[in-house]
Amino acid sequence: MSAVIKESDIFIRPMSNDDISSIINIENHAYDFPWSQTIFHDCLHAGYSSWIIEYDEIVTGYGIMQISSDESHILNLCVHPDYQSIGLGKQLLKHFLNLAEAHNINRIFLEARPTNFKAIKLYYNMGFNEIGRRRNYYPTKIGREDAVVLAKTLLIEDS
Numbered sequence: 001m002s003a004v005i006k007e008s009d010i011f012i013r014p015m016s017n018d019d020i021s022s023i024i025n026i027e028n029h030a031y032d033f034p035w036s037q038t039i040f041h042d043c044l045h046a047g048y049s050s051w052i053i054e055y056d057e058i059v060t061g062y063g064i065m066q067i068s069s070d071e072s073h074i075l076n077l078c079v080h081p082d083y084q085s086i087g088l089g090k091q092l093l094k095h096f097l098n099l100a101e102a103h104n105i106n107r108i109f110l111e112a113r114p115t116n117f118k119a120i121k122l123y124y125n126m127g128f129n130e131i132g133r134r135r136n137y138y139p140t141k142i143g144r145e146d147a148v149v150l151a152k153t154l155l156i157e158d159s
């Protein structure tokens, strides 16, 4: 892919059940341990905030965020490997931050593998900080790996 993208060619829209076959294709290419189709159906059924990013009218990525009263948790954020590193992941993350602000969310959380340098750099650049680790959270090809827990505070409460 060209490193130059036109923002006008990016379109972020709600996910539907009809997107799930495209999503599974991306998921299987992007992760060693992909989510199943059932998990995506369950997320939609549960009403989680679920979005598709299209680039040039092609489904290139997606994200899912669980919103509770004053916190939110990004459960998945993924861009097809052929379209990574051209700004799409950042656009989708910005979209989630805007949504969280619109819902008056205080804090937004997510987990990442400590070995997922690209994702961690994206999150740090967007104002997330590490707040802890979950031991042996993720499977790996040779065992288990910790999760880095990251959070970003959106609203500063009045003291």
Ligand SMILES: CC(C)(COP(=O)(O)OP(=O)(O)OC[C@H]1O[C@@H](n2cnc3c(N)ncnc32)[C@H](O)[C@@H]1OP(=O)(O)O)[C@@H](O)C(=O)NCCC(=O)NCCS
Pocket (backbone or CB within 6 Å): 030, 031, 077, 078, 079, 080, 083, 084, 085, 086, 087, 088, 089, 090, 091, 111, 112, 113, 116, 117, 118, 119, 121, 122, 125
């Ligand atoms: C992590 C992911 C969502 C980032 O999306 P992306 O579209 O590739 O990232 P972007 O092009 O928007 O870049 C955003 C930031 O990521 C970092 N980044 C992107 N590509 C990078 C690379 N090749 N090397 C290092 N950092 C990189 C940079 O900080 C970049 O910001 P900058 O351009 O202002 O420096 C995407 O790589 C992905 O889907 N990976 C596989 C699934 C995954 O691991 N999801 C995250 C689970 S926690």
